[in-house]
Amino acid sequence: MHPRERLEFSAIDDRPPLALPKGVRLVLWPLLALEEWDMGRPMARMVISPPQGEPQLPDHPNWSWHEYGMRVGFWRLRKMLTRLGVSPTVTLNARVCETYPQVAAACVESGWELNAHGYDQVPMHKVADQRAVIMRSMDIIEKFCGKRPRGWFGPGLTQTFDTLDYLSEAGVEYIGDWVLDDEPVTLKTTHKPVVALPYNFEIHDIVLMNLQHQPSDMMYRRALDQFSCLYAEAAERPKIMAIACHPYLSGVPHRIGHVERMFEDLLAREGVVAWDGATILDWYLGERRLA
Numbered sequence: 001m002h003p004r005e006r007l008e009f010s011a012i013d014d015r016p017p018l019a020l021p022k023g024v025r026l027v028l029w030p031l032l033a034l035e036e037w038d039m040g041r042p043m044a045r046m047v048i049s050p051p052q053g054e055p056q057l058p059d060h061p062n063w064s065w066h067e068y069g070m071r072v073g074f075w076r077l078r079k080m081l082t083r084l085g086v087s088p089t090v091t092l093n094a095r096v097c098e099t100y101p102q103v104a105a106a107c108v109e110s111g112w113e114l115n116a117h118g119y120d121q122v123p124m125h126k127v128a129d130q131r132a133v134i135m136r137s138m139d140i141i142e143k144f145c146g147k148r149p150r151g152w153f154g155p156g157l158t159q160t161f162d163t164l165d166y167l168s169e170a171g172v173e174y175i176g177d178w179v180l181d182d183e184p185v186t187l188k189t190t191h192k193p194v195v196a197l198p199y200n201f202e203i204h205d206i207v208l209m210n211l212q213h214q215p216s217d218m219m220y221r222r223a224l225d226q227f228s229c230l231y232a233e234a235a236e237r238p239k240i241m242a243i244a245c246h247p248y249l250s251g252v253p254h255r256i257g258h259v260e261r262m263f264e265d266l267l268a269r270e271g272v273v274a275w276d277g278a279t280i281l282d283w284y285l286g287e288r289r290l291a
């Protein structure tokens with residue numbers, strides 16, 4: 001199905017506003033992505049370009065950049081989030097449970113929501129059997145943590161026209177790949193409906209740091225600009241603001257202080273809370289039942 005077959009157009013000003021719990025005005029949705037980069041393939045992203053611009057296999061420099069995130073950056077972010085009392089949605093390639101079990105176990109021990117992010121970091125368009133990979137990813141994470149993931153992010157935020165139907169069949173209740181609204185919306189599938197939670201591509205360390213090459217403090221500055229608009233609008237209807245981090249970007253020494261300051265300043269505002277994806281989903285489903 002084309003996305004417009006899954007979701008009718010709806011102008012936000014034409015809808016009755018949803019209602020957050022008393023005292024809550026704006027919800028931050030913190031996300032921490034954990035990935036597995038197979039050295040047999042070109043790396044998912046690069047921080048240093050190869051000589052003469054020709055990708056080399058194996059790509060040790062860029063693989064080691066990502067590896068730093070798992071060996072050091074993740075643990076730095078975990079301490080920061082724990083200190084602030086923030087429980088993120090952890091969207092992880094299921095293979096992380098096999099190659100970095102200590103990292104996945106630390107997320108479970110922290111009580112963080114695990115959200116499926118494919119098996120490893122390969123676009124869904126490149127997967128020979130999407131249904132099998134989705135089922136395998138969900139099963140591995142469920143076996144590791146004892147809970148079936150309720151949410152999904154495609155590797156590289158990728159989907160084909162059929163992906164949502166396979167996700168619904170596998171038990172996925174929400175996705176974060178679409179950036180088309182400030183509020184959760186319900187998508188049609190050939191199985192059960194799937195909710196698209198509000199996401200954005202710009203308060204996102206890959207976009208800011210790895211694609212736009214912004215200075216280290218830009219995550220803080222842009223997040224506060226985004227928040228300023230949403231917080232003002234939240235006086236009339238609830239707003240949700242996603243913030244996406246990766247250990248090899250947000251967890252490095254010259255950025256971590258700006259990331260921490262961002263969360264501190266946003267959470268200090270009246271009526272601002274941090275929820276994981278499952279909490280946002282349950283709130284929305286409850287609101288929909290009341291409508």
